[in-house]
Amino acid sequence: MLKDLLLQFFLSVLPVFAFLLWHDKERGWNGFRLFITVTSGISMVLCLLTTSSVHEYEIDFRVVPYLIGSLYGGYRALAALTVLYAGLRMTTINNMEEMYGFLLYLVVFLVILLFLIGPFQKAAATKKEKIGVSIVSILLVVLISIIYVLMSQADAPWTSTVSFNVLMATIGLLLAVWLSIYIIEGVKEKQQLHDQVIQLSASYLNEVEKLQQFIDKAPIAVMIVDRDGRITHVNEESFRLLGMKESFTSVEELKKQPFGRVFQRGEDHACMPLLEQALDGMPTTTVPQMEEDAMLLYTTVTLRDTSSHEVAGAALIAQDVTELSQLRDELGRMERLSLVGQMAASITHEIRNPMAVIRGFVQLIQERSPQSQHEYFRIIMEELDRANLIISDFLSLAQNRELKMELASINTTINDLVPLLHADSNLRGQSLEVALCKDVPLMRLNDREIKQMLLNIARNGMEAMEEKGILRIKTDYRDGEISVYISDEGAGIPQDKLKHMFEPFFTTKTRGTGLGLPLCLSIAERHGGRIDVQTAEGQGTTFIVTFNITQEDAGHSNP
Template sequence: MLKELLLQFILSLLPVFAYQLWYDKDRGSKDTSLIMSLLGGGAMALCMITSQSVHGYELDFRLIPYTVASLYGGLPTLVVLTIVYAVFRIPMLDNLSEFVIFSVFIIIFMMGMSATLRHFHRVSSLRKKRIGLFIMSLICLYYALTFILYFSVQQIQFNAEIISSLLISIVGTLLAMWLSIYMIESVREKKLLYDEVTRVSANYRNEVEKLQQFIDETSFAVVLLDREGIVTHINELAIKLLRLKPEFNNVKLLLGESYRDIFVPELAAAYEELLQKALNGDRETLQPYIEGDKILLKSAFSIRSTVNEQVAGAALLAHDVTEINQLRDEVGRMERLSLVGQMAASITHEIRNPMAVIRGFVQLIQERSGQTHHDYFRIVMEELDRVNSIISDFLSLAQNRALAMEMSSLNDIIRDMKPLLEADANLRGQSLLVELGEDMPSIMVNDREIKQLLLNLARNGMEAMDEKGILTITTEYKDNVIELRIVDVGVGIPQEKMNKLFEPFFTTKTRGTGLGLPLCLSIAERHNGRIDAYSTEGKGTTFVVSFNIHTQEVGIAT
C-alpha cells in the first residue's frame, strides 16, 4: 500500500516539475493556461489509472494536479480539466448514487474554484499556500467522510491498515499540495528576480551609455575614477586638453588604467595631488593652468554613494577658457570703441569750431607778418591740421549711421586712387606697383569709405618703408571672396605687437594716433569683410582685406 501511495505522490508532482522546466526554458511565453491544462490533465489521468483500491474504495491523488493546475491556469484550465476528469471518472462509477455524489462534488468544486481564482492570483506566496491547503483540507474532509460512509455501507470493520491508509492519503495529499504551490511560487519568484535583475542591468547600461554620451558631448574635459583610482569614463576632449602620455591616444586604452599612470611626468604630480584629495573626500577649487596662449581651468571633486555618503570615486574636470578670454578681450575692445564714439560725439562741435577759428587767425597773422616767422606759422598750421585729422578719425570710427551703398568694382576704386597714391609715393622716393585681378565682381560698397580704407593702409605701408621701397597693391577673386592685398617691404611689426594692431590708441609710430587701423577694421566689417595682418621683422608687412560676397548680389566688372 505504501509503495502505491508513494507512486501517487510522485505522479501528482509531475506537472510541477514539468512546469518548472518549461518556465525556465521559455521565460517569455504566456501560454500558462495551455501548459497547465496539458500537464494537469496528463497527471490526473495517470493518477486515476494507477489508483490503489482499499476494499473497493479507490485512493489516489488525482485532485492535486486538478486543483493546482486550475489555480495557476485559470478558468479555461479549470473547464478543460473538469471535462478530462469527467471523461475518465464517469466510466468508473458503479451506480446512480455514485454518479450523483460525483456530480454534486464537481459542481461545488467548480463553483468554489471559480470564486477563488481571481483572489488567488492577487495575493502573496504565503497566502497562496494557505489557500491551497485550505482547499485540500476541504477535499480531505470530503475523502474522509466518503471513506467512512463507504465502509459503513459495506459493513467493513475498520482496522489499523484501513485507518493508516486513510491517514497516509490525507497527509500525502496536504504535503503534495503544499509542495506543488511552494515549488511553483519558487519558480515564479525566481522569474521575477531574473526580470528585476535584467531590468536593473538594462537600466544600468542605459545610464552608463547616457553618462558617456553626456561626457562625450560636454565642452569640459572629463575623467571619472572609481574608489581605487581606476579610470571608468573619459572623453576625447580630455585626451586633447590634458597632457596624457603618448601611448594613451584612445579612450578605450585609458579605461581600466590608474590615474597615476596616464599623465606625462612633468604634470603627474599636480594631477595626482588633485585627484588624491578628491578620493580622500576633499573638494578642490578651480585651478588655472596656463601654457602659452592656452588657459585651462581644472577642478576635482569626490563622487559619493547615495546610500551611505561614502566616497565612491572622483571626477576631474578641465575647461579650455582660452576662447572665452579672447572674447573678453574683444568685448573690451568694443567697449573702448564705444567710448571713442561717445567722446567723438561730445567733442566734435566743442573743439572743431574753435580750431577752425584759431587756424583762420593764424593764417591771417601769417599773411601780415611776411616771411620772418614763416616756418613757425607753418608748424602751427600743420599741427592744427593734424588735430583736425584726429577729430575726423574719431568721427569716422564712431559713426553708426546707415551707409549709402551702391554697386561698384574694387578695381575701379583703386584706379581712381592710383594717381594720388603714386604722387604720395613719389614724394617719399618710393614706387607703387598695382596688379588688379581679372573678372572682378561688382559689390555693394560705399566708395568714400573704401577709398579711406585703401588710403590709410597704403600710407601706413609707405611710412614703414625707406626710400626706394616698393608698395604693392593687388586684387584677387576666388571662392566668393574678393581679396585686397597691400604689401610693403618696410621694417615689419614685432610679433608681440601683432595682437594689438587693431586696438584703439595702439600705434607703432612715434607720432601716430592709434586710430587708423581700428578705423580700417570698422570700415571692413561694415562691408561684410575682415582684415588680416602678416608681418616679418626686417622684411615687411602684408594687410589682406577680404570681402565675402556669397550673400551679395554681384555683377562682373574688369
Template sequence: MWKETLLQVMIALVPVFAFQMWFDRSYRLKGTPYFMGILCTVSMMTCMLVSTDLFEVLELDFRAIPYIIGSLYGGIPVAAFLSVIYVYGLHSTLHDFWGQLGFVLYLIVFVPALLVSIRSFQRADRKKKQRISGGLALLLLGTFGTTLLDDLMNHDFAWDMRLLWFSFVVVVVYVVVVWSVVLIMESVKEKQQLHSQLHKMSMNYRNEVQKLQRFIDITPVAVIIVDDHGIITHLNEMAMRMFGEKIPENKRLDMIGKLYTNLYESAANEATGRLIHLALNGADATAEIVQEGNINYIKTGFSVRDMHNNTIIGAALIAHDITEITRLRDEVGRMERLSLVGQMAASITHEIRNPMAVIRGFVQLMQERSPDHQRDYFKIIMDELDRANGIISDFLSLAQNRIVQKERRSLNDIINELMPLLWADANLRGQSIELDLCEPFPLLDVNDKEIKQLILNLARNGMEAMEEKGLLRLSTVRTEHTVELQVSDMGCGISEDKLEHLFEPFYTTKTRGTGLGLPLCLSIVEHHGGKIEVSSKEGVGTTFTVSFDVHEMSEEKEEVADA
C-alpha cells in the first residue's frame, strides 16, 4: 500500500516539476494558466486510472491535489474545466444516498468556495496561499467524508486500527502534499522573479556603464580611471593624445589593465602620477596647472570611495586643455589695457579741442585784419584745424562705449528723413540719388541718431567716390530673417588688397580722409547686432550691405511700418 501511495504522490507532483521547467522561460509566462490546466488534467486522469482500493474500503486516489492546484493557479476557466473532469470521476460514488449527499455538498459548498478563493489566492503572499490551498483540501475531503464514513461502518474491518491509522496517514500526506506543492511553485515563481529582476538590473547597469563610457570617450577632457591598486580601468582618446608622444606604440585598449606608471617616464617628475598617487592615498581633490610644450593643462586628481563604508576603491584624473582659455584671458587683459589707453586718449583729445577752438578763433581774427594776399594762408590753417577737429570728433565717437537708448523705428522712415540733406549734397556735386525702398518694412529697435550717422557716412563716402553726374542708389530689402540696407555707388571701385583693411582705424583710400568713418559705421552696426559687408569691382562701383536680424513674431504682434 505504501507503493501505491508513493505512486499517487509522484503522479500528483508531475505538474509541479513540469511547471518548474516551463516557468524557467520568462516569455512563456502568458501561457502558464493553460499549461497548468493541461498538466493537471493529465495528472487527474492518471491518478484515477492507477487508483486502488485499500482493504476493499478506502479508495487511494490523489486526483484532488492537481484539481485544487490547477484551479488556483489556472484561474476560473481552468477551474471550471477541471471541475467537469473531477465530477466525471465521481460517477462511481453516486450509487447510494451518502454518495449523492457528498456530491451535493461538493456542488453547493466546495465549488463556490473554490471559485471565490481563486482571485484572493492569486493576489496573496506565499503563506496565505498555503493556508488557502490547505483549507480547500480539507474542505474537499470533508464533503466526501460522509461516503468514507459509511463505507467504514458497513465493512467488517471498519474499526480495524490498521485501517484507521493508514487513513489518518493518507489524509496527512494529502494535506502535506498540497501544502508542499504550493511551497515549491511559489519558490519557483520567486526564483524566476528574482532572476528577471537581476537580469533587468544587469541590463540597466550595463546600459548605464555603456552610456558613461561613451560620455567619457567623447568628452573633450582627458580622463584616466584606476582601481585601488593603480591598475588602469579606463582612459579615453583625449588621454591618449595627451600622452601620445610618450607612448606612441601603445593603443588605448592595450593600456587597460596596466599600472598607471606606464603612461609616463618618471613618476617623480610627472604631475599625472603625483596626482593619482595622492588620490589613492586619500587626498582630497587636488589640481595643478601644467605646461607641456605649447599646451597648458589643468589636471585634477581625486579619489573614488565606496558609498557604504567610504573606503577608497580607486582614483581618477581629469585633464583639461586650457591653452585657448589662457590665450583668451591674456587677450582680455590686453584689451582692458587698450581700453584704458583709449579712454585716456579720448580724454586727451577732448581737452585738445579747447585750445584748438581758441587758436581757430584768433586765426580767424588775424585773417580779417591781414592783407588780402595773406588770407589764403589763414584759410588753409583754419581748414586744417577744422579737419583736425573732425578727426577728433570721429575718434571720440569711435571710442565711446556707452549704452544708447533705442526705439522702434523703420529704416525707410529714417532714410526719408535724411533725403532732403542727401539731395542737397548730391545737387552740390552734380549727382543724383535713386531710392528703392521695400514696403511694408518691419520696425527695428535702433538708436535714431546712430543709424542716421551710419547712413550719412555711407552715402557721403559713395558721393565722394563718384565723379560728376554719378548715381547713388539707396535700397532696403527684406528677407525671411533679416532686413538689409544697401548703399551703391558708381565710383572707381576698391581693389581686393584694400578691401581687407577697409574697416581698420585710420586707414583710408581718400586723399583727405580721416580713416575713422567706416570703423565708426562698423561700431554702430555691431552695437545693433548687425553685420556690414562690402563688395566692389574696380571701374564699376562699390556696394555696402548692412543687415539686421529680425526676431520672429506672431502676426498679431508684428509691427509693420507704413510708408
C-alpha cells in the first residue's frame, strides 16, 4: 500500500508540475483557471486507478487536485470537479455505509469550499497555505472518523499496520496540498516580480527618454561627463554656446570623447577648469563669462554615486543670459525714467502757475505799450501758450489716472467730432469722408479721451496733406474687434522715422511737441487697444485703432 500512496502523491501534484511546464512569462496568467481545472480533473482520474483501501474503505489522493482545482479555479471549477469527483467515487461504493460516509464527507467538503474560495483567492501566499492545510486537516478528521466507525461496526481491530497506513496517507495529503500551493504561489510571486521589473524598466526608460528630450530641446547647453572626463550626454545647443571644434559636426561624434578635446580653445576655454573642479568634488559653481558681445552663464555640478557618494561624473550647463541682462538694464532705466517723469510732472504742474501770472502781466503791459510793440507781445503770448500746451500734453501722458468708463458707441463719439473736423478741413481746402459700420457693438470707453485721441490723429492727417486732400474715417467690426481707420493722402512716413512715431518728443513738424501720438497710444492702451500704422511714401498713411471687445463689455449699437 505504501507504494500506491507514493504513486498517488506524485499523481495528485501533477497539475502543479504541468502548470510549471505550461506557464511562461509572456503568457502570464491568461487561461490559468481553465488549465488548472482540466489538469486537476485528469489528476483525479489517474488517482482513481491507484486507489488503496483501509478495511474496504478506499483511500486515494483525489481530494488534492479536487481541492487545488477548486480553490484556484473558482466556483465554476468547483461545480465541474464536484460532478467528476462524485461520479468517480460512486462507481466504487459497495454498500450503504460507504455511501453515507462519502455523502457526509462530500457535504463537509463542499460547505467548507463554498465559504473559503473567495477569501482564499484574496489572501496572501502564507495565508493560502494555512487555509489549504486547514481544509485538508478537517477532511482528514472526518475521513479517519468514518474509517474508525466502519471498522468498529465490522469488529475489525485497529492494528499498527492500519495506523501506519493512515499516518502515511495523512502526511501525504497534507504535504501534497502544501507543496501545490507553495509552488503555485512561488510562481505567482516570481511573475509579479517580473512584471514589476518590466514596469520599472519601462518607467526608467521613459524617464531617461524624457531627460534626453529635455537635454536635446532645452534652450541651454548641457554636457555630462563620466568620472574619466568622457562625454556621455550633450545637446545641439552646446555647439552654439560652448564653441565646439569644427571637426565635430554631430552630437554622436562628441559622445565618448574626452571633454578636453572638443573645445575650440582647448585648455584656454572657460569650461575646462570648471569641469575639472567638478570632477574633483568641488561644490556647484556658477561663473558669468562674456563671449563675443554675449553674456553666458556657466554652471557645473558634481554628480555622485547614490550608494557610495563617490564622484561619478560632472554636468556643465551654459545659458545665454544676454537678453535677460539687457532686460534687467532696461528695467532699471525705465524705473529711473519713471522717477524722473514723476518729478518732471510735479515740476511742470508748478510751472503753470507762474506762467499764467507772466501771461497776465504781458497782456497788461501790451495794453499800455505803443502799437508798434504789440507784435512783440503777441509772439511772447503765443510762445507762452505753446509752452502751456506742451505742459498739458506732458501731464496727460505722465499721469496714470483711473478712467471713468461707460458703455457707449464709438460711432456716436465720431459723429460728435464730425462738425469740428468738417470745419477744420474746410479751412484747409480739404474734404472729409466718414463711413461708419452699423454693426459696431457698444464698448466701455471714456468719451473725452477717445475724442482727444481721434482728433489728434485726424488733425495730424490733415496737416500731412495739401489742399484738395481727402481725410477718410471709417469703422469696422469683425472677430470680436472694433477698428477705426483714419486715412490721409499725404506724402507718407519714411520707414526710418516710422519706428520712432510713438516715442515722446519725436516730431517731424517744425512747431510740434512730439507728445501727440504718444498720448494717443497711451489712451488706446488704457482702453485695451492698440494703434497700427500702414504707410507708403507718396501714397498716404492709415492709422488703425483697434479695440478688443469682451463678451461682458459688448452690447448692441444703435444703427
